[in-house]
Amino acid sequence: MRLALSFISALALTAGLTACQGSESPKTMTNAVKKSGQMTGFDRTLKAAQVNLATKMDSPLAMPIPKDPGGGYTHETHKANGFLLYDVGQLYALTGDKKYAEFAGQAMMDYAEVYPGWKLHPAKKEQSPGRMFWQNLNESMFLLNVAQCYNAIKDTLSQEQQDKIEKDLLRNMADFLSVEAPETFNKVHNHGTWATAAVGLTGYAIGDDEYVQKALLGLDKSGEAGFLKQMDVLFSPDGYYNEGPYYHRFALKPFVIFAQAVQKNNPEYKIFEKRDGILKKAIYSLIQQNYGGLFFPINDAIKEKGIRTNELLNGVAIAYELTGDTGLLSIAAEQDTFVLTPESRKLARDLAAGKATPFDYKSMRLGDGQDGTEGALDILRASNDPKGLAVVAKNTSQGLGHGHFDKMGLLVYDAGHEILRDYGAARFLNVEAKYGGHYLPENNAYAKQTVSHNALVVDETSHFDGDVRVGNQHAPKLGTFIDDDNVTLTSAEIETAYDGVRIDRSVAIIKDSAFDGPVIIDLVEAHSESPHSYDLPFHYNGHLIETNFEVKADPTSRTPLGNKNGYQYLWKLAEALPIDGLSQVTWLLDRKFYSVSSAVPDGTKVVFTQVGANDPNFNLKNEPGFMLRAKTNDGISIVSVIEPHGDYNPTLEYTLGSHSQVKSLSHFEAGANEYIQIQTKDGERVGLGLAGDADPTLTHTVDVNGEAVTWTGAYKLFHSNKHKSAGN
């Protein structure tokens, strides 16, 4: 453990963790801010690095003969050495203190001495084996660090030293990662990006353009592979990464670091302008995909991961260098960690100088797929307040092997919290006792299944019958996306998730004076001509407070809700029947109440669940949920209002507005046009008309209880004062 901690101080250093991590007390923050009066965050990082290295540099680096797989001693030692050399090189560049250059030079000489003798790693992975590490991905990461170190200190070395390091370490490793590993190097995949970036940085460091050209254009320099191709393919035109933000942040680092080197060495390539500035878009879109500092946990995702991640520290600094967007300073303030680069220094200085402005969080449709034609991640935000009401509609493509089967699933956030949540990955990252820290069996069996999401399940099976190959072939067809003052809405449909069933979902955040704040309207429809059962789950976060129907949990027994497709992991707590076609469920989270009011078909049941059945090893989080469950012969339509309301204040000891404002809820259709009507308990009436055809010039009419409601364009929000009729 003591040894292991020394790895960490190197890691922590690289990530600039001099200040607070995780949730902070106001006091800690106050101190941090006070301190920043004298020192910027970057200064603190720099100083901490100097202090840390002062002891590390007393003795030469350990360079054990490669033996252990990931997590083992030799693996972690070389990994830490790579980060440490990066820091040492940067410290020399930033301070000019020769001792850093001398230490780094000696360490690289030492590596040059042993590396040529290291053949394939004894614990090598079958695909893409390494020499210093069990897989060449780690070797790329090491070279990425060491090439930058060499670049920083090269001029301090003798010609003899340069020759030896270049020949026996840098070229040796770069060759191993390129010409000797074409299957990785030429792959259009994030492992390929790590390899091309490492090799390209080596080329710049040793002044050999051949490496640079291979890195940019592939081994044969045709452009069919290599870094530029990866830039073209791995992000959508909007900068969305196919697997989602958790893997996006991992892929991002080599992109931005090598691109920055290209910009410095070959500014004529205008690399940051390529593909309409795709790398900037990739940085921005990743930032937009966070709430409360944490990435949207779609697909396989460790939910604690967010914008403080190391990979995005470089990204934000580089984006700021490129754009001067002072909104990025707010992101840097939230990261509160810096890296040892001139760009990060500038970021910290401008932050300390008070130049930060709020980051421009906004509603957006991030097209998915290389051409942006494979669905989209739709983000609806009620405002640019990072803690305001927000909805994520997962209208993306499958997202490959890490994708989940949750077409048109929703995440809802409010007041800094997840309100309707995604389970994320079933995994305890690096926790040995939990399946070696790998994805748990429950990841495939529960977390990926449709029922673990806020997405419509048909016949208790997952989308595409849980087959990722089928899923990869089909993305939702996108409908309207609108971002107006009082209505932000998205819609999409898919007819390939289930045979013979087309699912539509339209989700809108609306602002109307009938409610104390913005609310969500959610219309889910399944079109089918054959009998099916439908489950619409709501995985709520909080404590159940009330329902508008009687519900009693079984007091003395629990049984699993099903036996496959994820249902076997849900305890069935209770089942109830809503009255008069309206289901209302209210829960409390922190200081607010949340209600889902749904107009449901006759005979719909509400089933209350808790995750954790068939979990003998205590692998699952025991999260609550409820689902609307119906069987019909001809499809289904469920319209819900998802409504944050009230105020639970235990400090001042009052509670207000604990009940939903929704009195009734109706849905009317006329062909492809929809009209949703809400009546509030205060007697107000709010209507949302949605056109099947978004043409702004077309006029639509829907019959609402005998009254014709008419509007022009894709949608209209109607408001009626008390005691007036519907329609306007």
Place this chain on the structure above:
Amino acid sequence: MRLALSFISALALTAGLTACQGSESPKTMTNAVKKSGQMTGFDRTLKAAQVNLATKMDSPLAMPIPKDPGGGYTHETHKANGFLLYDVGQLYALTGDKKYAEFAGQAMMDYAEVYPGWKLHPAKKEQSPGRMFWQNLNESMFLLNVAQCYNAIKDTLSQEQQDKIEKDLLRNMADFLSVEAPETFNKVHNHGTWATAAVGLTGYAIGDDEYVQKALLGLDKSGEAGFLKQMDVLFSPDGYYNEGPYYHRFALKPFVIFAQAVQKNNPEYKIFEKRDGILKKAIYSLIQQNYGGLFFPINDAIKEKGIRTNELLNGVAIAYELTGDTGLLSIAAEQDTFVLTPESRKLARDLAAGKATPFDYKSMRLGDGQDGTEGALDILRASNDPKGLAVVAKNTSQGLGHGHFDKMGLLVYDAGHEILRDYGAARFLNVEAKYGGHYLPENNAYAKQTVSHNALVVDETSHFDGDVRVGNQHAPKLGTFIDDDNVTLTSAEIETAYDGVRIDRSVAIIKDSAFDGPVIIDLVEAHSESPHSYDLPFHYNGHLIETNFEVKADPTSRTPLGNKNGYQYLWKLAEALPIDGLSQVTWLLDRKFYSVSSAVPDGTKVVFTQVGANDPNFNLKNEPGFMLRAKTNDGISIVSVIEPHGDYNPTLEYTLGSHSQVKSLSHFEAGANEYIQIQTKDGERVGLGLAGDADPTLTHTVDVNGEAVTWTGAYKLFHSNKHKSAGN
């Protein structure tokens, strides 16, 4: 709802909630701190009050005829009026702006017009009815506010106005609360304190010493009742409040506000020096009883309540005025809210001037009972870091009707979180849908029962058989309390909780280099000569990670663990048998791991539980736990090491030290002397000798596997290097 919100802005104003409440983002804090460069927190409170009142003062206050009980319109309106008049009076005093005095004078004239006509409240409570409110407690609170308002603006009124307000409102109400309600006024109870404080403040405001004397000395001015008597009785000599911190903070406000008025008007009474400065002690002891800003949730307690509570805003400001202790400025910084008093202004100014020093959190024994002889609340802190490891040992008396049956129960905190937790009260405060916001039936049936605490249960029954009258008669007998550099420990025993069973518990935080940080040693013993079953529950907070024995949760069914004494609310998830007398259970919370390693008798089972059986109405929080369960014929001894360890870092993606360091654990006895020995996986040995007699001159010897271990005094911490023998 809109109307209700206006109540709240008045409330919020009084509590000075201009800045952030609840959990804060670093960004929000940064802004708050930035702002404080120009304005102090007090300035913000003042400004917000002015802005808020600007609109409120456009029209006269509504003064509806009393009709509704607590929570209803007339109740909430008058309550809000009281707070508003307090604010208006203070604003006049602070700004000198006549408009405030005019508004307040008119409002009091209006009240003087209607109040005499209001007889007993139509919804009056049987005991202690009010006129404006359903109970006279609320009337006292109203008068407390209004008397202070009158005091502030009196000089601006004509003689005629003064006469009318004094006669028809102030004296009328003060008489109603004193001579007309002797059963409350003369009661030595916190309701009595509210009444005496309100009446006494009225006396000062109108210049009638008769009211002051009755307030201080009781209606007959004998001193057998009244405020001074309450000061003598309601707090222990250490400033501990019998019912615990949740009710302490409620009782505190009238004490400090009236005492402050006494100090100003009759400094010769030296009220803050009485009983060795009991009121200062009461403020300090309440602050000490928080972790992470929240009060220790012993007995009936809303767990969200903490040092930001309105009642303690005055308390901290007044204590600072009295003591000049700059540690209190750190508490004010954490409160981040201010009240409209000169003392609070000074607090904010000194805070803004950077005078804050860390608050001196420390280990302490807070004696319980009027004479400090009825047990104690023992607080052990590993350091003065408010987020460090801390233990609360509930060695107090019962705590009257709000007391829980958890003699010598433990709470454990670390890294800002609850680690072993108390359920707190089963109540959703003011949430109508949850049993009208009152204590839920599950409060008596589960939350008060012994099994819901980290306390030893004998024969599956609660302490004192759950009878509060019996409980009130018996407190634990206190043993050693030590606060040295490397050992902080407390012990206590009780022989009245169960017939024929004496329970001892010794708990120590120890610091030894064998562990990465401080750990807890917990020795629980039951002495009995007859067969009993024993359950020692650990209500852990986090996700179960590993055990040193095989355990499988039942995959497809759950049943309640018992049918009475709280057991009926626990689902039994799994039962397992530890191997070789060592039970180890490890869980993960946020960024750290926690292990409980216990040396247990042969045949002990470990039962894993979750709260939530027999809960048809979803009233309970589904918290996990495990309990060590044994049956013996002659008592039991269980020694545990409660060990925070490791580091789970999802930002940098590493995990360290996820396993307990404890390899084995033994307990040796020689008469009343105990020796606990821990062997770590690194081969180190740590021993703790505990003497039955704490006399510092006595020498004790315990036979440890054939070797005599000897020490002098109450305890000794032994450390053996690797491969050396036990004993030293």
